[in-house]
Amino acid sequence: MEIHVILGAWYEKEKRDLPWRNTSDPYKIWLSEVILQQTRVAQGTGYYLRFLERFPDIFSLAEAKSEDVLKIWQGLGYYSRARNLHETARFVASHRNGEFPDIYSELLQLKGVGEYTAAAISSIAFNEVQAAVDGNVKRVISRLFSVREAINSPEGLKTINALAREILDPENPGRHNQALMELGAGICLPKKPRCINCPLNGICMAIKENRVEELPLKYGKAKVRNRFFTYLIIRQKEKIWLKQRGAGDIWQGLYEFPLIETQSQCTINDYPSLLSEYLGAKISEAQINRISDPITHKLSHQNLRCSFIHISFPGDTSPSQIPGAAISIGEFGEFPVPKLIERYISTSGF
DNA sequence: AAGACGGGGGA
DNA sequence: TCCCCAGTCTT
Known part of the structure; x- marks a missing residue:
């Protein structure tokens, strides 16, 4: 069976009920993605809820004072995210009449929106067929295909991205991307992965080759x-x-x-x-x-x-x-x- | 290609 | 302590 079929079924059964999963509002999905950059779900969830309570739509955010935006962000770290969020909200409100960009290439132009976030928003909110490759996905893919290259090298990244595109579910890219990340966050962990509970343990190359613990490879330090x-x-x-x-x-x-x-x-x-x-x-x-x-x-x-x-x-x-x-x-x-x-x-x- | 940018949590 | 987290931007 195809990977995305197994993964999709697993996700439907095992996914966590997270606040941003019950909406298709690009504003909220954008917010969640930015908050979750380099941030664990457990840490980000409270901020997401408080942020939305204070700034329920893109106009309220666009009109806010920067001090108030940073205040909500206080303690979350990487404060440029809050500044970029604010700047992008003002841009969308004033230049696009509050209408969020709905394709990958335009999302990528927004401040604070890189390749991962553009792919995540376009796939989750607009069903565009884009592979969202974050830290979880890099780890899952590198193990699934036993990738020999370092995930932080240009070649390794190209390999991972290509594989991520190959296994993408063209019918449901948003769900597929989230499923891959969910797998990385709960099963395919950096240390002590729970392979026994993994829906893909029958086809995982790293398991087959007994290389699960050593993957993903990282450039910089010689992994012994x-x-x-x-x-x-x-x-x-x-x-x-x-x-x-x-x-x-x-x-x-x-x-x-x-x-x-x-x-x-x-x-x-x-x-x-x-x-x-x-x-x-x-x-x-x-x-x-x-x-x-x-x-x-x-x-x-x-x-x-x-x-x-x-x-x-x-x-x-x-x-x-x-x-x-x-x-x-x-x-x-x-x-x-x-x-x-x-x-x-x-x-x-x- | 490398460094800056935060804070939290788990081993 | 070290590593990593639903990364992005700058040099």
């Missing part, structure tokens, strides 16, 4: 990805288990011990369930010989926190679920392994 590895050094008599790494990740083709990767540093308490799940067998504590202190291994683009758990099976039987294959310890030197593994073995032994 943190990963948490727990290696299982599994021995039975003179045998030890190794596993070859697959494509699409570091160390492709090299060998290492069976590995459990977690999203965060796991503690001693996590191991029993983690191990039994991974090996498909109950691991009694007696079989765990040693757990190393975590080692940090730095790659240019990743920080690896690695722990090693030494496990032995004294008898002749071992779980059949162990990933990889058992080799004799004597053959270990014949297998290519990452530096990290080599270093650990040379200092700690098997």
Whole structure:
């Protein structure tokens, strides 16, 4: 199914009831968009309601004293927004007979109305097919398509804008834009996104590639990805288990011990369930010989926190679920392994 | 392309 | 503390 269909249905069901969503008055939509520039809904809502109470239409705003406009704005920050709002109101009132511009290109000429706000107003108030790309949308799109470029670089922005236009709902651009933003504000969060509740989690490229936490990329600071590895050094008599790494990740083709990767540093308490799940067998504590202190291994683009758990099976039987294959310890030197593994073995032994 | 512009809230 | 928020304007 098309993205905008899923998204639209989700939005109808989950959208918040916000005061500016029950109007098609461009004055009110314009006001809400300006207030919400770099401002959270929770912070802006009270200002929106008080502003409208004091200046219910564009003429009352146009006739107001600038001190009174700023007074209402007091505490909200970015006060140029209030000045531009006032100036634009006077312009529209005097030069356009109070009629708000109704197309993107003209909205863009207004003071304080940039690309995002022009697209938002034209799509929401006038149903013009324009993609409104704000911080939420940049994040959602970059994850949805696993965009490799930084979202604050010119190329990255071009990519995001192009994708935003592609997935736009031509029948309902305003609703679609708001749905994308709603998703970014409530589900596709900067940190700890709630992918489990996301209507698009089945088609999200970042989820598929396990890159949700590191996206969106930002130019300026080198984003180093943190990963948490727990290696299982599994021995039975003179045998030890190794596993070859697959494509699409570091160390492709090299060998290492069976590995459990977690999203965060796991503690001693996590191991029993983690191990039994991974090996498909109950691991009694007696079989765990040693757990190393975590080692940090730095790659240019990743920080690896690695722990090693030494496990032995004294008898002749071992779980059949162990990933990889058992080799004799004597053959270990014949297998290519990452530096990290080599270093650990040379200092700690098997 | 980079900096200025605010204040609040969450981790 | 740091990051980010329904961005825009200026240099």
